[in-house]
Amino acid sequence: MTVPNDPLFQPATLGPLTLPNRIVMPPMTRARAAQPGDVPTALMAEYYAQRADAGLIVSEGTWISPLGKGYAWTPGIHTPEQVAGWRQVTDAVHAAGGRIFAQLWHVGRLSHTSLLGGQAPVSSSALPATGVNVFIAEADGRPGAVQASTPRALTIAEIHAIVDDYRAAAGRAMAAGFDGVELHAANGYLVNQFIDSGANLRTDEYGGTLDNRLRFLGKVAQALVEGTGDARRVGIRLAPLTTLNGCVDADPETTYVAAASLLGELGVGYLHIAEADWDDAPHMPLAFRQRLRAAFDGMLIYAGKYDAARARAALAGGWADMIGFGRPFVANPDLPERLRAGAPLAQHDRETLFGGGAHGLIDYPPLAAAA
Template sequence: MSDDPLFQPLTLGHLSLPNRIVMPPMTRSRAAQPGDVPTALMAEYYAQRASAGLIVSEGTWISPLGKGYAWTPGIHTPDQIAGWRQVTDAVHAAGGRIFAQLWHVGRLSHSSLLDGQSPVSSSAIQAAGVNVFIAEADGQPAFVQASQPRALSVAEIQEIVGQFRQAARLALEAGFDGVELHAANGYLVNQFIDSNANARTDEYGGSLENRLRFLGEVAGALVEGTGDKSRVGIRLAPLTTLNGCVDADPETTYLGAARLLGEIGVAYIHIAEADWDDAPYMPVEFKRQLRAAFPGTLIYAGKYTAERARAALSEGWADLIAFGRPFVANPDLTERLRHGAPLAAPDRETLFGGGAHGLTDYPTLATA
């Protein structure tokens, strides 16, 4: 298997990755209540999947106003840090490597999750038709329209940049090998980048340079917080149009973002391709332009099969490939990909919320 592109080693900053397979961030909503604290069950789940070249944790909110969904973990209280330390210790004991995905959802939240406060965004534009889930009194999720947001002041923007910086420091304290900024899928950073979500007329809106300003400031803060550019990655979604964020000229916008991140010197960009039926297609030529614009490592995610992944790596526009849903149901995904073994399918009913069922009880191929 020495010629298999998926199983070539890769150096990512201070890390030596044994393969090109990434477990990407996937919300599973199992944090302990009260306090949204990572648990021993979550530690078991991530450790089961430690054979991935790199794990990126589920989205982890950096401050109370950054939360958008019930039962998702935070990374700003002592209990949360201690909970994440369980996770990182378990992954490292199993031989793995793990980054924390740092998350501020912006307008994709509901006032009931924010102690009655309104969500915040680049602009006071509601994500019409976009639902978030809250916890009912009986412990079941209920899907509700995201609340009307208010626009952040410049002073508040700088406070959030500081919260990202602090979250990066806390992630290292919790034992993570690095951090990934969630700047994709319609969340707060994306709400500044994409033109239809940003109606500002100050230095954070209008021109492309202005719309990318918040991305650049947060990326710089993460470098400062970790003290090491090689410990910072950024997730972008140039064409997904997810959660109501659309850009008028996405190729120009995201090539500009890639150049900016290259100048800052972050370790990688993690591209989330649209992966639903009839989703916008991301041309290979655009991927080659991103390769030319960004000198670091490029990760791609979006319904990749083993065959498509090997082709992407061989063609040179991708360095690592992330497999989302397959990692849910296949804790030994790397070995299944190595040997061409069949993959189990995830149970959609257990993706969000609950306990061990649908999280840690999927069997390995040998057990099955």
């Protein structure tokens, strides 16, 4: 049953892009890059093209440099081969009428020496992510969980070099045909390791005060603006309350409203708020959402266990402009049409989420074929 004047299917404007609906396919790690080289494949191109009816697709996390890699089989955007692989993905999405941003990713301490050529991971501080596992390739080709290795703290010169890496990666993303880039500054990865007070013990200009802890975020965001050539083609993913992977902030509302204000001053196109979505997760109060809206005048995307009814309420409430539907997009390549029609959603197979081949990636049928 369709909804009259459905807010999910009103067009939106994101910089130079006209988006046909308010549905976002958010970044989801699928770990199917070709080996050796972590190169995007024709299989990945088909996967994304199948889902091109989303108003906006954000790619899976894509590491910007070898030291930024944290999980087996995840794609990079560092080598010419990787850029060429992503070009076939963006070409396929555009041919299907879609729009796609590259999510740029540096995992920081959430890695393992076996993924980094024997090097230790890096972070804001030499704090291990205790109890946090990453997945590596086992001999049988399946992912195996290992405790993330203890990181070392970055020097100031290395911080500046990583900012340069982000700028270069943004340029490569545009060369690969992406419509823009999203910075992964959420879920306990490197940028988040600078932002949250519990993960940053630095006493220099990148730690201590709130302004200092936000400095790396600001410099990376500015580098992405420079790398793309258009602030409106830059989005930032933040996770104010998730506490994932050991990143906890003492005063998240103050911290993330300040981050939103900083990013608003830079003129980035959108903020992508990843809500805590596990059982008994902390609730994000309406007043917090409204403070973010007041602090940032660009587009606000929210993601975190939204169904159609909750998404429509968020859009009607005015504090969200678009809604990300993560897991539902895995098993429902035609998710927008199912949401429009109120059709039932297929359920994904957890065993095929990470690693493997076509099964569990491109073989979920659209609604008409399933019927």
